[in-house]
Amino acid sequence: MQGPSPWVPVPENSQFPLSNLPYGSFSIETEGPGRRVGVAIGDHVIDVGAAARATGSPLSHLLEGHVVNPLMAAGPQTWNELRAAVTAWLSDTRYQDQVGPHLIPRRQVTMHLPFEVGDYVDFYSSEHHALNAGRILRPSGDPLPPSWKYLPVGYQGRAGTVAISGTPVRRPSGQVRDSLDVTPSFRPSHALDFEAELGFVVGVPSDLGHAVPLSAFEDHVFGVVILSDWSARDIQAWEYVPLGPFLGKSFLTSVSPWLVPLAALKAARTDPPPRDPPPLSYLDDADHPWALDITLEIKLNGRVISRPPFSSMYWTAAQQLAQMTSNGASLRTGDLYGSGTISGPRPDQVGSLLELSWGGSKPFQNPDGSTHTYLADGDEVVITGSAPAAGGGTLGFGEVRGRVVDPSDT
């Protein structure tokens, strides 16, 4: 099914066809520091609040802030109404005079965090990643923790250090113990890594004490970003027993600037992998399969090193939402939860250097013949993603980009 065509030129293979329409927060340097809500289309951003005012949209009051939170809080019916309106503004030439002045070339804008983060939770839901990580980090034990196949394992992360793509990745210092027979020391991490993930963003809040069932996923979750869970493996290894990762993770989590609405990912829905044992009823997703055919691409210093397939995840985002609220924990608009590192079954599908370098023990080769394990100062990681779009072609999320800087850089 071919959808409407935009009157705005959209280059072939753009991440931002009319079937995507992701939301972001942008500013224009020449116009001062003001941040506004925008929607990406081809090589442009539409100032969607200004377009709403120009067209007399009754939804313009939701677009006057600098982040997407008011729109996200308004719920699925409103999301659909605005999506239909933006589609019309960009495809019906009768709107061209009203909307055209509010299109800005994307190269002129600076992007900011698209939403104010409530709580941040990170899951651990790729079986391939969990098996790899278990074999590397706990070689003497069962690679999968005992509860892993019964529930999506997760933990709370630090919301205040979720930042926009491009934020420098300052190498963290921390307490580490270099071997079992020495006392720990405080020094910069020698095992700085990324974890390539998707992040799901909650729009509609829920009440304390009321679990959100798997079937209500689309009523609460607004959209998806790419997420890099920067990780210091040596800090994490020393601190994480028994209360889990803390300072090995809390220094920075980067997200892509474009928040792709679930409505744009309908063509990407697919069946999750078989589960054995079958999930308990509150996690049974037979009627609500939310696996998504999204493929990430990870570049290290300009070279593709992996293409992790999100469709291989054992637990879906709908199951993660049900798990996260199963104890009655409430949701707030802006809550963000990460899928966990996405790793497929093949070595060129893993989502972390932990796996690519097998815990730092098996350096891999760079194009110039040098070898790599964890991130070196100056290294740059770029993560992009691609999903089938409605009507054909693909859509994207922008990118998560991070360059490692020495801790003494200011």
Place this chain on the structure above:
Amino acid sequence: MQGPSPWVPVPENSQFPLSNLPYGSFSIETEGPGRRVGVAIGDHVIDVGAAARATGSPLSHLLEGHVVNPLMAAGPQTWNELRAAVTAWLSDTRYQDQVGPHLIPRRQVTMHLPFEVGDYVDFYSSEHHALNAGRILRPSGDPLPPSWKYLPVGYQGRAGTVAISGTPVRRPSGQVRDSLDVTPSFRPSHALDFEAELGFVVGVPSDLGHAVPLSAFEDHVFGVVILSDWSARDIQAWEYVPLGPFLGKSFLTSVSPWLVPLAALKAARTDPPPRDPPPLSYLDDADHPWALDITLEIKLNGRVISRPPFSSMYWTAAQQLAQMTSNGASLRTGDLYGSGTISGPRPDQVGSLLELSWGGSKPFQNPDGSTHTYLADGDEVVITGSAPAAGGGTLGFGEVRGRVVDPSDT
């Protein structure tokens, strides 16, 4: 040293003498739902924003919201100026005409969360508690985790479920495994517990990438609340390997309504216990000892069951702040961090039912002869605290109160 005397009557042994002056957020039912910032004095609350306007204080703009965050962000010099001003308003009879109309009997007000929570972190810094918990939960291993004496172990908690004292404690459901040879089931927790803690609240934010040294504790931390970290031990036991506590904790954390400024706790400062091994330099607090002589009192259904001494904590809040930011993680105004369960060396000084009932295996006796392990529906827990006040006497924090309700109650 005797300080000034208030013209407002303050009952003997009040938690709120003139030397305390804690901040809260209150509303008056008869005047609609508006929330305002108040300061407790004796049996009254002063509407501190209204008093500031009435006296022409240049700080009134910081007190116009419904929470203490703007004041907390303003920094120690402003905190001291306002504290001096409020002290003058309440002790110098020349202010009586201006300020008197803004005093409200405390029994007429409803209290709300005094601050908007940024991130919430929970530590694990009582050696007595960690030893007890280790012996109960991991009887075959070393009770203290390997890093425990080298760093304050902690984890990120859920900020969105931090709530004011009095919020019902709805028994959470979750996935639990009742024994090693059965598959897990989803059911209400049978091991609902509290953890009696103090919570420290950050006022002044810090920049990403810049650690906050131990010596800067007073430049960033505004004050202290009592905190109850409600915990479902059976949910936690099944989920917590390897990423730590999540749903066993994230359903509710309650705090006291009165945020006691650090400035009110000068007389409570005392020396921390000896540490062996000596802390690494970034945690060396020889020049900044921040142990505090605060004693909690825990009542279960009206009967005192424990009096945990905060002065026995192995790691101080200043060390916890240094640890939490040692990787460059930034602070935001409203960040809250819990001390961890406070347990002294004696059985009548422990801060959880986990310890009081030795993991549920040793029921303790109620006054009516019945026995108790974890919390039953209808149980009510009240935690109060007492610290020496400047000029003699003691001061308090109000209370954390929670009554357990059945999950089917709405």
